[in-house]
Amino acid sequence: xxxxxxxxxxxxxxxxxxxxxxxxxxxxxxxxxxxxxxxxxxxxxxxxxxxxxxxxxxxxxxxxxxxxxxxxxxxxxxxxxxxxxxxxxxxxxxxxxxxxxxxxxxxxxxxxxxxxxxxxxxxxxxxxxxxxxxxxxxxxxxxxxxxxxxxxxxxxxxxxxxxxxxxxxxxxxxx
Amino acid sequence: xxxxxxxxxxxxxxxxxxxxxxxxxxxxxxxxxxxxxxxxxxxxxxxxxxxxxxxxxxxxxxxxxxxxxxxxxxxxxxxxxxxxxxxxxxxxxxxxxxxxxxxxxxxxxxxxxxxxxxxxxxxxxxxxxxxxxxxxxxxxxxxxxxxxxxxxxxxxxxxxxxxxxxxxxxxxxxxxxxxxxxxxxxxxxxxxxxxxxxxxxxxxxxxxxxxxxxxxxxxxxxxxxxxxxxxxxxxxxxxxxxxxxxxxxxxxxxxxxxxxxxxxxxxxxxxxxxxxxxxxxxxxxxxxxxxxxxxxxxxxxxxxxxxxxxxxxxxxxxxxxxxxxxxxxxxxxxxxxxxxxxxxxxxxxxxxxxxxxxxxxxxxxxxxxxxxxxxxxxxxxxxxxxxxxxxxxxxxxxxxxxxxxxxxxxxxxxxxxxxxxxxxxxxxxxxxxxxxxxxxxxxxxxxxxxxxxxxxxxxxxxxxxxxxxxxxxxxxxxxxxxxxxxxxxxxxxxxxxxxxxxxxxxxxxxxxxxxxxxxxxxxxxxxxxxxxxxxxxxxxxxxxxxxxxxxxxxxxxxxxxxxxxxxxxxxxxxxxxxxxxxxxxxxxxxxxxxxxxxxxxxxxxxxxxxxxxxxxxxxxxxxxxxxxxxxxxxxxxxxxxxxxxxxxxxxxxxxxxxxxxxxxx
Numbered sequence: 115x116x117x118x119x120x121x122x123x124x125x126x127x128x129x130x131x132x133x134x135x136x137x138x139x140x141x142x143x144x145x146x147x148x149x150x151x152x153x154x155x156x157x158x159x160x161x162x163x164x165x166x167x168x169x170x171x172x173x174x175x176x177x178x179x180x181x182x183x184x185x186x187x188x189x190x191x192x193x194x195x196x197x198x199x200x201x202x203x204x205x206x207x208x209x210x211x212x213x214x215x216x217x218x219x220x221x222x223x224x225x226x227x228x229x230x231x232x233x234x235x236x237x238x239x240x241x242x243x244x245x246x247x248x249x250x251x252x253x254x255x256x257x258x259x260x261x262x263x264x265x266x267x268x269x270x271x272x273x274x275x276x277x278x279x280x281x282x283x284x285x286x287x288x289x
Numbered sequence: 290x291x292x293x294x295x296x297x298x299x300x301x302x303x304x305x306x307x308x309x310x311x312x313x314x315x316x317x318x319x320x321x322x323x324x325x326x327x328x329x330x331x332x333x334x335x336x337x338x339x340x341x342x343x344x345x346x347x348x349x350x351x352x353x354x355x356x357x358x359x360x361x362x363x364x365x366x367x368x369x370x371x372x373x374x375x376x377x378x379x380x381x382x383x384x385x386x387x388x389x390x391x392x393x394x395x396x397x398x399x400x401x402x403x404x405x406x407x408x409x410x411x412x413x414x415x416x417x418x419x420x421x422x423x424x425x426x427x428x429x430x431x432x433x434x435x436x437x438x439x440x441x442x443x444x445x446x447x448x449x450x451x452x453x454x455x456x457x458x459x460x461x462x463x464x465x466x467x468x469x470x471x472x473x474x475x476x477x478x479x480x481x482x483x484x485x486x487x488x489x490x491x492x493x494x495x496x497x498x499x500x501x502x503x504x505x506x507x508x509x510x511x512x513x514x515x516x517x518x519x520x521x522x523x524x525x526x527x528x529x530x531x532x533x534x535x536x537x538x539x540x541x542x543x544x545x546x547x548x549x550x551x552x553x554x555x556x557x558x559x560x561x562x563x564x565x566x567x568x569x570x571x572x573x574x575x576x577x578x579x580x581x582x583x584x585x586x587x588x589x590x591x592x593x594x595x596x597x598x599x600x601x602x603x604x605x606x607x608x609x610x611x612x613x614x615x616x617x618x619x620x621x622x623x624x625x626x627x628x629x630x631x632x633x634x635x636x637x638x639x640x641x642x643x644x645x646x647x648x649x650x651x652x653x654x655x656x657x658x659x660x661x662x663x664x665x666x667x668x669x670x671x672x673x674x675x676x677x678x679x680x681x682x683x684x685x686x687x688x689x690x691x692x693x694x695x696x697x698x699x700x701x702x703x704x705x706x707x708x709x710x711x712x713x714x715x716x717x718x719x720x721x722x723x724x725x726x727x728x729x730x731x732x733x734x735x736x737x738x739x740x741x742x743x744x745x746x747x748x749x750x751x752x753x754x755x756x757x758x759x760x761x762x763x764x765x766x767x768x769x770x771x772x773x774x775x776x777x778x779x780x781x782x783x784x785x786x787x788x789x790x791x792x793x794x795x796x797x798x799x800x801x802x803x804x805x806x807x808x809x810x811x812x813x814x815x816x817x818x819x820x821x822x823x824x825x826x827x828x829x830x831x832x833x834x835x836x837x838x839x840x841x842x843x844x845x846x847x848x849x850x851x852x853x854x855x856x857x858x859x860x861x862x863x864x865x866x867x868x869x870x871x872x873x874x875x876x877x878x879x880x881x882x883x884x885x886x887x888x889x890x891x892x893x894x895x896x897x898x899x900x901x902x903x904x905x906x907x908x909x910x911x912x913x914x915x916x917x918x919x920x921x922x923x924x925x926x927x928x929x930x931x932x933x934x935x936x937x938x939x940x941x942x943x944x945x946x947x948x949x950x951x952x953x954x
Contacts, residue, residue: 141330141331141332142332143332145319146319146332148319149322150324150328152320153320153323153327157324178726187320190320220691221640222590222643225589225590229589247586255332256460258331258332258355259328259330259331259332260327261462279324280324283324283328285462285488286488286491
């Protein structure tokens with residue numbers, strides 16, 4: 115009985131080796147979140163249109179893997195401009211950024227940044243590891259799906275406009 | 290089972306895993322997918338080292354919903370068996386978890402605090418933490434399990450002695466629909482479960498029900514082989530029936546949830562001198578909770594959490610006959626325990642002062658009922674009736690003080706006052722050094738206590754005429770002091786390494802002994818235990834879903850005479866692997882438990898145990914098939930019996946198969 119189980123197991127492991135090239139399309143969390151952030155920036159309208167040469171996305175996180183995933187978006191086009199992804203520290207000036215991604219950092223640092231950007235036309239996307247009041251979009255992982263919530267008041271306060279499609283796809287929209 | 294085949298298979302496994310890791314590191318450009326497709330695709334959590342875990346004053350282990358599914362764990366004990374350094378045991382009535390290789394058989398896990406969404410599940414009579422079928426929540430409802438080894442009394446108080454297990458339930462939004470599953474397995478295993486949940490309009494709700502039953506195994510206990518005692522045979526006496534229900538509704542800052550679970554387990558081991566093979570031998574555990582959580586941000590950086598719980602617990606033990614009196618005694622002795630309590634907690638988290646994060650909290654628990662009754666069912670004569678209601682009040686505070694970008698100081702203390710038993714002050718000191726963004730060292734000191742339970746203090750069956758247990762009103766709380774150093778490092782290749790060195794000393798350990806004067810079972814503050822050990826773990830997740838974790842723990846626990854503590858193995862090794870097989874996924878776990886001494890002076894031999902789970906991809910219609918084999922190599926192994934057992938070794942389950950099918954719609 116035992117040997118037949120071992121034989122079965124060997125078969126399974128063999129299948130694993132052979133199956134490696136055809137592995138299913140399971141995506142890595144950070145890659146999906148980065149792509150969602152990119153799509154959200156496509157769905158956003160800034161008050162003065164996109165007259166800049168470069169479209170800036172600023173990334174503040176202690177998590178290197180997420181920063182790497184976002185930096186791979188660099189060079190893509192957003193509203194006719196070239197996307198530039200910059201990694202920033204919480205102390206940096208973020209006024210020149212169109213999109214700010216807030217990842218892992220202390221709660222105090224997050225609150226400071228959100229306070230600094232309040233009312234400015236900057237799309238603030240926060241990863242939902244911590245509560246971030248004032249962020250327009252919160253990206254979250256529920257079960258095995260990436261989701262986002264929108265705070266519409268924060269969007270309006272910043273004079274941004276979000277495409278209704280983004281609102282429709284959000285898990286929740288806070289009015 | 291010889292060791293050879295397992296090692297060969299492991300080598301194959303590791304080889305395969307290494308190949309995957311190299312082959313699948315390329316990054317796909319997901320921006321070409323639509324937002325809809327991105328939001329509906331299944332993702333694998335990144336290999337990461339979250340800040341909260343990194344800065345926590347302990348070496349936290351987290352078990353995710355995904356791991357539970359990929360390995361098919363049916364009980365909390367099965368999931369926790371995979372945490373580094375834990376030893377598990379089963380006495381056919383309850384499952385036991387011993388952190389850092391330390392386990393007291395028959396103690397109902399009183400050395401662990403079990404929380405569900407922050408609510409204390411340990412009951413108010415035995416202070417037991419239900420870990421097996423008696424755990425009142427379905428595994429499908431768990432979002433994650435946080436296991437925090439070491440003393441947690443500076444925040445949580447009583448029972449957070451060797452560790453804290455916090456089970457976090459799933460949200461309704463993670464369901465966004467209905468899920469139903471059925472399972473069929475060997476030894477009469479049958480299971481149905483259905484849950485439904487969703488979110489929207491500021492609300493989140495979830496409802497779930499389940500029922501499971503199994504027939505279990507037949508046993509022969511040579512120690513009990515006597516003609517009037519069914520010749521030591523316990524056939525058809527290992528069955529289990531579990532029914533559970535759960536619901537929650539969250540609206541804004543308020544969540545109200547309720548859970549209910551009833552578990553009936555036949556008991557083949559004939560504890561407390563009962564007769565073997567009598568079909569009436571049965572245990573029942575019923576847990577019910579209604580809880581309310583309120584979380585509110587008062588201002589930026591100041592958060593208030595209030596929690597109220599109404600808990601209800603019923604325990605029944607039907608114990609047929611008394612083999613010390615006369616073999617074939619037809620009487621049925623029934624012990625009932627009824628517990629009911631109210632628990633209120635309030636906590637403020639204040640991060641307004643730069644560089645500090647203060648937590649202030651109060652907790653109050655009052656017994657509404659704490660009743661232990663024993664009745665001779667044949668004559669109707671009661672032999673025990675003990676009511677012991679108490680209340681506990683506690684205050685605590687903690688500060689996370691960022692001394693510099695490198696150093697974080699965690700200081701905390703809690704004072705608990707147990708009515709009739711006195712107070713306990715438990716501090717904690719943690720110094721966390723962030724050597725680099727990828728490397729953290731933690732230096733920790735903490736103390737904890739475990740108050741004696743109503744059962745240990747007061748239970749006696751004096752009115753039975755054949756008294757076998759007596760109370761000990763002079764019992765004091767057990768106390769522990771722990772010193773620990775932990776190193777956590779994430780390599781550039783995303784391997785997570787954890788190393789822990791620990792030393793702890795327990796005094797006034799509460800142990801059940803047989804009083805040599807009257808040969809009655811009684812709990813006494815008997816031993817001092819001192820233990821030292823080290824643990825090592827390496828873990829990595831690959832992008833294709835491959836997950837590998839290996840750990841090794843060495844520990845030595847000795848009493849004041851320098852004797853090895855019973856039931857405590859000096860070696861524990863664990864391997865956990867998840868491997869994608871094309872679109873299927875295979876989970877495998879292997880555990881090595883070193884030899885354990887029993888109370889009878891002999892020892893339970895060391896053994897390897899291997900479980901495997903195979904999961905088919907979710908079909909278009911939302912169905913998911915899985916097959917689980919526990920004890921793959923049909924290894925024979927024993928767990929040591931407790932003081933209530935005549936048997937020093939209790940044989941455990943051989944190979945078992947279970948097929949499951951889940952629908953999601």
